[in-house]
Amino acid sequence: MVTVRDLQAKTGDEPITMLTAYDAPTAEIVDEAGVDVILVGDSVGNTTLGHETTLPVTVADMERHTAAVVRATDEAMVVADMPFLSYGADEKESIHNAGRMLTEAGAAAVKLESGPHTVSLTERMVQLGIPVMAHLGLTPQHVNQYGGYPRQGTDQEAAERILELARAHEDAGAFSLVLEHVPANLAAEVTDALEIPTIGIGAGPDCDGQVLVFNDAVGLSEWSPSFSKQFGDVRGEMKQAVDDYVDAVESETFPADEHSHEEGNLEDLY
Ligand code: KIV
Numbered sequence: 042m043v044t045v046r047d048l049q050a051k052t053g054d055e056p057i058t059m060l061t062a063y064d065a066p067t068a069e070i071v072d073e074a075g076v077d078v079i080l081v082g083d084s085v086g087n088t089t090l091g092h093e094t095t096l097p098v099t100v101a102d103m104e105r106h107t108a109a110v111v112r113a114t115d116e117a118m119v120v121a122d123m124p125f126l127s128y129g130a131d132e133k134e135s136i137h138n139a140g141r142m143l144t145e146a147g148a149a150a151v152k153l154e155s156g157p158h159t160v161s162l163t164e165r166m167v168q169l170g171i172p173v174m175a176h177l178g179l180t181p182q183h184v185n186q187y188g189g190y191p192r193q194g195t196d197q198e199a200a201e202r203i204l205e206l207a208r209a210h211e212d213a214g215a216f217s218l219v220l221e222h223v224p225a226n227l228a229a230e231v232t233d234a235l236e237i238p239t240i241g242i243g244a245g246p247d248c249d250g251q252v253l254v255f256n257d258a259v260g261l262s263e264w265s266p267s268f269s270k271q272f273g274d275v276r277g278e279m280k281q282a283v284d285d286y287v288d289a290v291e292s293e294t295f296p297a298d299e300h301s302h303e304e305g306n307l308e309d310l311y
Pocket residue numbers: 061080081082083084085122219221242252253254
């Protein structure tokens with residue numbers, strides 16, 4: 042099992058690989074491929090549950106999907122994303138919700154979309170034994186403030202704020218930091234400034250690791266962001282398989298003899 046310490050030992054070494062997964066069969070494939078970290082992202086909202094944004098995802102959704110991923114994972118570290126408003130407003134409730142991801146769902150750590158409001162919360166969670174992955178740059182739970190999903194840290198003031206928050210979360214005890222949709226040179230600077238590993242998505246090549254949303258990476262998403270890369274055409278393969286199935290049933294070539302069996306003496310039943 043990959044641990045927090047294994048990840049921290051990887052800074053400056055072989056890059057960390059992280060992918061999202063939301064269900065058992067996907068987790069099995071991702072784990073068997075040797076991915077270091079499986080993130081059960083709240084992107085489950087858009088990728089799997091049919092929501093427009095991640096905002097409607099609940100603690101119960103995250104717990105159920107995380108537990109499915111944990112059951113199918115032998116080696117990777119499983120990190121559960123904390124959904125919108127399940128943390129940050131009230132410390133006690135935040136800790137209770139994060140604790141459920143470890144105690145009920147079996148995750149090894151939680152990820153919080155971070156900001157000034159998560160510095161002391163991160164510290165408290167870490168003190169209590171809940172490993173925290175921080176997340177700065179584009180934090181999709183702020184979609185209503187952004188009015189979309191724009192690149193972050195694009196001027197000096199914003200870049201300095203990200204660097205400052207990155208340091209504050211490292212000091213608070215976060216064991217790693219996701220940097221989303223920020224300029225590559227800012228991600229490189231943050232990576233240089235921190236001891237903990239940075240994991241980038243749309244943040245250039247200089248982070249200590251990379252993460253993508255599974256559906257984008259394998260070509261299952263109908264649309265994916267420009268910073269993502271499709272390493273396959275799973276959507277095309279699935280569509281072809283379903284078309285072939287429909288054709289086979291309609292043309293009565295499925296089921297064939299090898300898919301059926303007959304029992305003798307069934308006429309006795311009638
Ligand atoms: O929810 C998610 O999938 C994420 C990744 C994009 C980092 O937070």
